[in-house]
Amino acid sequence: MRLKGLLAAAAIALVGATTAPDVASAQGKLKFYVNFIGGPEIQFFAVVKRGVEEAGKDLGVEAIYSAPKCCDINLQAQLLKSDVAANPNGIAVEFNDPKALSKPIVDALDAKIPVILVNTQNFADETDPRIKALAYVGQDEFHSGAKVGAGLLPSLKKGTRVVCQNPGPAQIVQTVRCDGLKKFLEEKLSASVDTLVNTASTPAQGLAVLDGYMRSHPDTTAIVSLNPETGTIACQWVEKNDKQGKVFLGGYDISPAVLDCIKRGITSFTLVQQAYAQGYLSVVNLYLKSKYGMTPSNIDTGTLLVTKENAAEFQPVVDSGRGG
Amino acid sequence: MVANSEEIRPVRGRGFGLLAWLFAVQELGVLVAGVIIAAGFSYLSPQFFTEASAGSILASAVQFGVVGLGVTVLMIAGEFDISVASVYSLCPLVMASLWINHGFHVIVALGLALLLAIAVGLANGLATLFLGIPSFIITLATALFWAGVSLNLTGGYPISFFGKSAVMNWLGAADFGRSQISVSVLWLVGIAIILSVVLRMTATGNWIFASGGDGRAARAMGVPVGGVKLACFMLSSLLAAFTGIIQFGSFGSATPTQGSDLALTAIVVAVVGGGSLLGGRGSIIGALLASVVLGMAYTGLVLSGVSTTWFQSFVGFLLLFAVIINLRMASVGARLGVIRKS
Numbered sequence: 001m002r003l004k005g006l007l008a009a010a011a012i013a014l015v016g017a018t019t020a021p022d023v024a025s026a027q028g029k030l031k032f033y034v035n036f037i038g039g040p041e042i043q044f045f046a047v048v049k050r051g052v053e054e055a056g057k058d059l060g061v062e063a064i065y066s067a068p069k070c071c072d073i074n075l076q077a078q079l080l081k082s083d084v085a086a087n088p089n090g091i092a093v094e095f096n097d098p099k100a101l102s103k104p105i106v107d108a109l110d111a112k113i114p115v116i117l118v119n120t121q122n123f124a125d126e127t128d129p130r131i132k133a134l135a136y137v138g139q140d141e142f143h144s145g146a147k148v149g150a151g152l153l154p155s156l157k158k159g160t161r162v163v164c165q166n167p168g169p170a171q172i173v174q175t176v177r178c179d180g181l182k183k184f185l186e187e188k189l190s191a192s193v194d195t196l197v198n199t200a201s202t203p204a205q206g207l208a209v210l211d212g213y214m215r216s217h218p219d220t221t222a223i224v225s226l227n228p229e230t231g232t233i234a235c236q237w238v239e240k241n242d243k244q245g246k247v248f249l250g251g252y253d254i255s256p257a258v259l260d261c262i263k264r265g266i267t268s269f270t271l272v273q274q275a276y277a278q279g280y281l282s283v284v285n286l287y288l289k290s291k292y293g294m295t296p297s298n299i300d301t302g303t304l305l306v307t308k309e310n311a312a313e314f315q316p317v318v319d320s321g322r323g324g
Numbered sequence: 325m326v327a328n329s330e331e332i333r334p335v336r337g338r339g340f341g342l343l344a345w346l347f348a349v350q351e352l353g354v355l356v357a358g359v360i361i362a363a364g365f366s367y368l369s370p371q372f373f374t375e376a377s378a379g380s381i382l383a384s385a386v387q388f389g390v391v392g393l394g395v396t397v398l399m400i401a402g403e404f405d406i407s408v409a410s411v412y413s414l415c416p417l418v419m420a421s422l423w424i425n426h427g428f429h430v431i432v433a434l435g436l437a438l439l440l441a442i443a444v445g446l447a448n449g450l451a452t453l454f455l456g457i458p459s460f461i462i463t464l465a466t467a468l469f470w471a472g473v474s475l476n477l478t479g480g481y482p483i484s485f486f487g488k489s490a491v492m493n494w495l496g497a498a499d500f501g502r503s504q505i506s507v508s509v510l511w512l513v514g515i516a517i518i519l520s521v522v523l524r525m526t527a528t529g530n531w532i533f534a535s536g537g538d539g540r541a542a543r544a545m546g547v548p549v550g551g552v553k554l555a556c557f558m559l560s561s562l563l564a565a566f567t568g569i570i571q572f573g574s575f576g577s578a579t580p581t582q583g584s585d586l587a588l589t590a591i592v593v594a595v596v597g598g599g600s601l602l603g604g605r606g607s608i609i610g611a612l613l614a615s616v617v618l619g620m621a622y623t624g625l626v627l628s629g630v631s632t633t634w635f636q637s638f639v640g641f642l643l644l645f646a647v648i649i650n651l652r653m654a655s656v657g658a659r660l661g662v663i664r665k666s
């Protein structure tokens with residue numbers, strides 16, 4: 001019987017420990033949700049979450065990162081429904097799927113809850129015009145592909161083969177990036193750009209997938225990786241196979257491992273869309289709207305190309321856990 | 325009914341009617357957990373008891389519940405199905421692909437997707453029964469296989485449906501009137517009622533309990549244990565597929581990466597609802613309640629401003645809490661002499 005008592009206490013404690021401080025602190029505070037498709041099990045999302053939470057602390061508001069375990073679009077939509085049900089002062093949504101996420105967003109707008117988009121704006125022709133008109137915090141994904149392509153241009157010859165490592169096709173943003181890269185390199189170099197879906201859950205599996213592709217396509221001269229996890233794998237592959245100077249690497253987002261590869265000259269560059277800023281500035285945008293009635297702004301966070309030359313400058317950002 | 329080792333019954337004629345019922349009820353753990361969680365979250369968030377959050381809770385409950393009911397029946401029959409998560413993502417993709425990409429009529433596409441699910445369940449059952457390999461291993465293997473098929477079917481990309489369809493409305497796209505509660509709740513309730521009636525009031529139900537409780541004794545008494553288990557495998561797979569199709573109906577997108585944790589969640593639903601991992605015991609009403617409790621936890625955490633990264637911890641705790649309550653109540657009831665473990 002004592003055990004039962006202990007369990008009951010622990011159940012209440014669990015609810016209390018995880019919620020009581022938030023509720024206590026929420027009294028009279030503005031409350032914002034930032035809804036993404038993945039949680040801190042993916043490094044990029046972990047950094048976004050940190051940006052959201054630190055913005056909440058800095059602004060004295062309740063800022064909640066709301067996401068399922070990566071990457072289930074229906075669970076994201078269900079969570080968004082819950083976010084709307086909480087009737088907060090604003091919601092930022094990673095707009096991954098033009099169908100699944102539209103209804104909860106329209107429900108929020110109908111309920112006069114301010115909504116902005118963050119990180120991804122994957123519109124379809126059928127997307128509600130009110131959603132298309134929402135402010136966006138993040139990088140322009142299609143043009144980012146061209147930006148990455150331009151970064152590779154000096155190293156590549158006409159008619160070469162490039163592979164784009166896509167770690168999550170369910171995140172449409174990844175496809176858009178590869179499409180942008182393909183269009184740019186086809187126009188500029190008549191290059192063939194392949195997409196390699198690399199959804200392996202461990203680095204060893206990921207390396208095996210890339211290795212298989214590179215062995216069957218030995219004419220590949222550049223690998224573009226869409227996140228730091230696949231970027232690290234590409235770096236390892238080049239090192240293992242002694243292909244430095246023969247296979248060029250570029251990519252998206254940053255981690256300590258990717259920065260190290262850049263500093264050692266194995267990876268040429270990475271385009272940093274500043275995950276921390278996406279989380280932080282989403283909350284700022286919603287805060288300004290709620291507090292002062294200001295219209296949320298479009299903010300392009302993806303403007304920085306980290307190369308060997310400026311890597312040292314970016315080191316403190318990565319060291320502080322705010323690179324992403 | 326064929327006796328099984330896990331069954332717990334009230335002792336009649338001792339004057340402890342209500343007490344005996346209380347100690348014998350398999351759903352007690354989940355009921356207690358549900359009351360604590362509902363009370364906790366309604367205290368912590370004023371939005372917890374609103375129509376919008378009810379819609380959200382029930383939408384989650386449908387996802388956890390429909391698949392959980394199938395797994396519950398299979399576990400009562402003494403078997404596991406780890407492949408439900410893969411079937412959950414595969415079948416809506418097949419339906420969406422046939423319908424949207426290949427021009428099949430939506431009903432035909434739906435029917436073919438469900439037939440595929442039944443075939444997967446049949447294969448799971450046949451492999452388990454004829455190879456003599458535990459169903460956990462067989463369905464783990466098929467889970468991995470079908471997950472790979474899903475990824476390759478679309479290259480990992482989602483398939484979305486835009487526009488209006490009466491079938492999609494009935495699957496879950498529509499809400500009741502002007503409420504924010506999806507009609508998909510009807511599927512959960514309807515399936516729960518049918519399964520509950522079958523399990524509790526028909527010979528088939530007795531056979532399922534008997535097959536899971538003591539297969540050898542059941543066989544000796546003429547129960548077609550193999551056939552019963554085969555049917556339960558097919559049911560589990562069918563309901564997993566239907567859960568995915570309801571999700572496709574509700575949100576309009578099917579993705580190969582959806583539902584990766586669903587197999588374990590479905591087992592949690594069955595066990596928290598009063599089921600036994602050893603077979604021969606379980607409750608449809610308990611599983612239904614468990615799915616609502618999980619939905620309350622999922623939505624309640626969000627409403628209370630807690631990161632949903634706590635959800636898994638919460639589920640782990642809930643599982644332990646409900647199982648211990650069930651076991652302790654049963655043994656205390658037996659010690660007091662108000663219930664009998666037969």
